[in-house]
Amino acid sequence: MTELVATTPGLFPLPDWAKSDLADLKGRQKADLISGSESNAVVSTYERARAEVVDEQFDADLDRIVEGQLRWDDMLAHPLTVHDRVETNGIARYYDNNNFYRDPHVVGELTHSGDVAAELRAASAVIDDAAPPQAVLPGPYSLADLATDAHYGDDREFLSAIADFLAGEVGSFPEHETLFLLEPSLVESPPDDDVADAVPEAIDTVAAATDAEVVVQTYFGALDEKTYAYLMDADVDALGLDLVAADREQTVYNAVEYGITDDVALGVSDGQNTRVESAETLRERVEWFTDQVPMTDFETVYVSTNTELFYLPVNRYREKLAALAAAADLEREVSA
């Protein structure tokens, strides 16, 4: 029997009041973005916003509560752009979106930072054991892909260093039930032959740093067959798949052909469109997948948006959270 767990990949939109308050406090230019050493006024604004998005997840009745990653001005590149050994020069396009982030140039050894751990501790204080917390990080491949290496000099070595860095960060996280590692780059710019076999190793390095359930969430489409096959070598609890993207048949094909993890995360709600799917539609999408992968009796299915949620206006993001929770609640258990 399968347990359905309603959750999200995090990276929420800032509440509208915080959008304008923070723009006024921080400024709107490149040099004004988050540095890791914010003023008290900025810190307390983020605290208020964090408490608000935690409450929203309780109100929606989600099964996992994320911190919201509201400080991540550079989206998935954030853990590097606040690092001491990283320079942020140019602005780069964030995948195929009309969004931009500071391109992190890694210019020295990636030592322990603790930035994300501090956010999670702040969130844990708000969550106060009322629901299981979920940590969110970029996966090592995506973080390496979003960054520019000006120190390590070799793609495999850089990937390995990023994985060690992320593992170190996870090691200082407060208690968490689940860790989502977001890996859109595996879809958008799949690893070439030189690094493909190093990807599962890098993911294992990060996953080994926690006792929590580890989910590797892929999105912006289906993985190519080779990348999928390599990813199945990673020792994680669940693979996350994008069932909103037009090429979702390829995702089913991959799962049937190359197998699937015992648990799975299904991106069934569109994180990039304001159209709010009904709980029933989301459940149909879950079953559309599980019915076609009949050899597996999933223990846990994470019901999620496919992508981060910062693309959406606040009203629609809230409705999407509620629909995800309702979808998982339609009936608590379902045969895969």
Add this chain to the structure above:
Amino acid sequence: MVRNPSNREQFRPADHDAEHFLLTTVVGSYPKPTWLSRAKKLAEDPDSGFDERALAEAQDDAARLITHEHERAGLDTVVDGEMRRDEMVEYFARRIRGYEFNGPVKVWGHNYYDKPSVVSKVEYDEPWLVEEFEFTAEVASRPVKVPMTGPYTLARWAFNEAYDTEADLAYDLADLVNEEVHRLVDAGARYVQIDEPALATTPDDYAVVGECLERIVDDVPEEVRICLHVCYGDYSKLYPAINDFPIDEFDVELCNDGYQQIDVFREPSFEPDLALGVVDVHDATVESVAEIKANIKEGLKVVSPDRLSVSPDCGVKLLPREVAYQKLSNMVTAAREIEAELDAGEIDLGAPNAD
């Protein structure tokens, strides 16, 4: 197939001294005077006593001021600097039935825009730009160019809740753009620029943009000059496809990266006229006339002088106003000096199709 690039001669000023004529123009936006931004904030505050009518008067004043500033810079064709527009998608979406607004979304850092959602079939409602054009044309002594956001960008930079594909949405929007172009032409407009920055991010969709343009120019007279502006992309993915677009002129940003991509357009021969960005809009350093002349010569590697227009890379609205003005002024001076040197036979022409 390109349309009728020879329609550019109508923009040659009566008092133009040189035999050669490089059409000087702008992409559209211009820094708003500080007082206009303050007036807008006042109008949003119900307690200020500054109402919509007062704001409209302020916008008229700003449009008049910036149109004249363009003329003072010496431009052959002018725009009002888009003083009435805040954002390139939102402005149009508010005038098209089928769009709704849910709130701001992030572009980068703390920069947001009200990204609209298309929730039903898009339909023409009120005119978009006719009043803006009529006002500008009345206060201008030079021909007025009308920039407008293209249907592909209006589709891509919105949430699509209503159409099966973004292409279907873009085609319906293209039909609305066609209606607006006809209204503008009836009002006297002879130079329309379609802005499609979204194409730069998804160049594989060039065929969708091509079909949109076919719809936009349907029944539009040949003397109306149609320009397409695309910026900040990998042009090798769009070229030579754009040679098949039904346009008169293609406007590109290339100054920003030092013309690294200029050779893309040399083979096969460039068919529409080229409007080349010759000043950088993301650098507040004003280029010297000599630098801009060197930039203009990059354009002559692609087309002959009678087919070259010069403009800034993109809208200049993010620059300080005095910097924007100086860049335009230097650009016009550079163009006039190049024309004189061409007349004197002092410039070797290197375009593949140059005589």
